[in-house]
Amino acid sequence: MDTTTTDADLVARAASGSEHAFRELYQRYVRPVYWIAHGLLRNAADAEDIAQETFVVAWKKLPGFVLEGESLLPWLATICRYQASNRMRSRRREEAHRSGEADDMTPSTINVEDQVISRDYAETILKELAALSELDREIFRLCATEGYAYAAAAEELKVTSGTVRNRLSRIRTRLRTAVSESEVS
Numbered sequence: 549m550d551t552t553t554t555d556a557d558l559v560a561r562a563a564s565g566s567e568h569a570f571r572e573l574y575q576r577y578v579r580p581v582y583w584i585a586h587g588l589l590r591n592a593a594d595a596e597d598i599a600q601e602t603f604v605v606a607w608k609k610l611p612g613f614v615l616e617g618e619s620l621l622p623w624l625a626t627i628c629r630y631q632a633s634n635r636m637r638s639r640r641r642e643e644a645h646r647s648g649e650a651d652d653m654t655p656s657t658i659n660v661e662d663q664v665i666s667r668d669y670a671e672t673i674l675k676e677l678a679a680l681s682e683l684d685r686e687i688f689r690l691c692a693t694e695g696y697a698y699a700a701a702a703e704e705l706k707v708t709s710g711t712v713r714n715r716l717s718r719i720r721t722r723l724r725t726a727v728s729e730s731e732v733s
Contacts, residue, residue: 553572554618555573555576555615555618555619555620556615556618557569558570558572558573558576558620559573559610559613559615559620562607562610563610563611563612563613570607570610573606573620574603576620577620577621577624578599578603579693579695580621580624580625580693581599581602581603581621581624581625581628582595582596582599583595583695584625584628584629584632585598585599585602585628585631585632588628588629588632588633588636589632589635589636594635597635598628598631598632598635599628601631602624602627602628602631603624605627605631606623606624606627609627617670617671617674618674619670619674621670622670672726672727673723673726673727675726676722676723676726677723680719680722683705683707683715684715684718684719686705687701687705687712687715687716687719688716688719690704690705691712691716692716692719692720698712698713698716
């Protein structure tokens with residue numbers, strides 16, 4: 549996977565039909581999308597399905613899509629949340645139907661504002677990540693984005709797991725502070 553190619557370049561190429569560019573985007577973001585889905589659905593099989601559905605929807609919508617920031621992840625996260633919400637709603641209807649409850653007893657609306665990652669929020673995080681040292685960005689990528697355990701990230705980066713744990717704690721605090729400050733202003 550070529551991490552020097554920007555998301556904007558890959559999105560433009562994929563929107564023009566490049567399966568190779570889309571495959572790179574998939575490899576870059578499938579793990580974070582999976583973990584978003586898993587966090588919402590709490591089921592590994594459903595999370596895998598939703599991650600795949602997210603990329604199918606993204607592939608279909610790419611020709612008309614314009615990337616606003618530097619990362620495709622906020623858009624993918626939004627698609628993932630919609631797909632997960634649809635899955636949860638469908639499950640509730642199935643359960644209500646099986647138990648004999650009327651379908652109108654199942655809530656059919658979601659608060660979209662709670663589901664969408666705002667562009668400002670994502671930009672704040674991306675700005676903070678760009679200001680980190682290369683080691684800190686790699687620690688964040690491995691642990692927070694790709695789900696590595698401290699020991700696995702430490703082994704890959706050739707540092708101690710204590711270093712990974714401490715730096716990741718500082719990174720998370722820095723990101724929380726930046727997000728809190730952006731909400732106030």
